[in-house]
Amino acid sequence: GAGVSQSPRYKVAKRGQDVALRCDPISGHVSLFWYQQALGQGPEFLTYFQNEAQLDKSGLPSDRFFAERPEGSVSTLKIQRTQQEDSAVYLCASSKSRHLPHGYTFGSGTRLTVV
Amino acid sequence: DQQVKQNSPSLSVQEGRISILNCDYTNSMFDYFLWYKKYPAEGPTFLISISSIKDKNEDGRFTVFLNKSAKHLSLHIVPSQPGDSAVYFCAAGEEGGSEKLVFGKGTKLTVNP
Structure with missing residues (x-):
């Protein structure tokens, strides 16, 4: 597609x-x-991720968060045993090999609400 | 400790006038700065960037100024248009480091007709 697609939206x-x-x-x-x-x-x-390699996961807040991109294309962010503080919009972005100076392209995000 | 700070949560300007959005940073390792624009229910979209080797970059109505000694940058929009009403995020990164960006909290710009 033309842009970064995220699902579900909510x-x-x-x-x-x-x-x-x-x-x-x-x-x-x-x-x-x-x-x-x-x-x-x-x-x-x-x-x-760069292709399928996860080069930096320093921002993952806890071991309940796990991300993968097994074939270097689609990626999945998994959150186990969700907590209320996990409520947020999760944004995915992609870029060519080096994103600077043009920045990267964001998707519209998934809004997660934990009740 | 916020490495990128946007101290004005909101800004309101009249159509046709100049909008100036400000951003301060603390990490001297940052050597690239970007501005993103975000409409409700959409992801941020890239607007303009500047490298630390420059002090100004212009793209149409948008100009970004960088003052390295003060660790300060600003985005000027001239003339402002109602369609510019959005949240603007300042972001910073290291060219030779990780690809990640550090974002400010954003400034909501409202341009009144």
Whole structure:
């Protein structure tokens, strides 16, 4: 597709439930990023892939968060045993090999609400 | 400790006038700065960037100024249009480091007709 596609757009999870968020990057984009945006905050880095390799996962807040990109294209962010503080918009972005200076392209995000 | 700060949560300007959005950073390792624009229910979209070797970059109505000694950058929009109403995020990164960006909290710009 023409842009970064994320699904679902909205997800309501009961506390303790596992969730999986999907990201389809722009075709041919080598780099893929996940960011978390809490209400009233800017996006915060979670993790970064170059092709299938996860090169930086320093932003993942706990071991309940896990991301994968097994074939270097579609990526899934999984959150186990969701907590209320996980409620946020999860943004996926992709770019060609080096994103600077043009930045990367974000998807519209998945809004996760944990109740 | 916020490495990128946007101290004005909101800004309101009249159509046709100049909008100036400000951003401060603390990490001297940052050598690339970007501005993103975000409409409700959409992801941020890239607007303009500047490398630390420059002090100004212009693209149409948008100009970004960088003052390295003050660790300060600003985005100027001239003339402002109602369609510019959005949240603007300042972001910073390291060219030779990780690909990640550090974002500010954003400034909501409202351009009144």
